[in-house]
Amino acid sequence: MNPEIRFLPDDKKVQVKPGTTVLDASKKARVHIRTRCDGNASCLMCKVTVEDGAGLSGPGENERRKLGEMIERGFRLACQAKVLRGCTVRVPEDPLKAAIRAQLAKQREEEQW
Template identity: 60%
Template sequence: MGVHITFLPDNKSIQVRPGMTILEASRKARVHIRTRCDGKAACLMCKVHVPDQTALAPMNQNERLKLGGMDEQGYRLACQAKAIADVTVMLPEDPLKAAIRKQLEAEREDDGLW
């Protein structure tokens, strides 16, 4: 029996074996999670938000140290977090897309002033 992982905002789902990392599952589902260290918990680029932490295996000491308290807000490293039950994973907005979105919002606000 597998676990069901849903990736938002892409709204893609995949069923995988229990204990698979979120990063491995994302690759199988063809959902892009940024990383430079290829899953070694070195780059910290693969942070994801997981509202239901009970669906993941407990955090190892390395991940806890790397996150520096962000785990208390529901963040985990996709390369380290292992799914043990059905879970929904919220992917952060790509930094380039975020910068473009902010620029467009600022332009809209400036247009509204006139």
């Protein structure tokens, strides 16, 4: 049976072949992860945080160099981390969506007054 990766906060799960990158798995799960370099470890936009990373490949030298101390805080590059066994990652909210959500919340708050 192929390993399953779970994406938070949407709680979407998908089974992939071992060795599939988290980024490719996210496409299969229809979870949007931002990217500009198409998986070449140069844009650093595909950062995810690891909730349960026991089933992910270890970070390579390139990923370690790019992320530095962020790796110790649980960040990985979705285009570099590979799914080997079951694992869970959290996809950060898109900054544009976060700004819109904050603006809408502020408007709702103002309408109450």
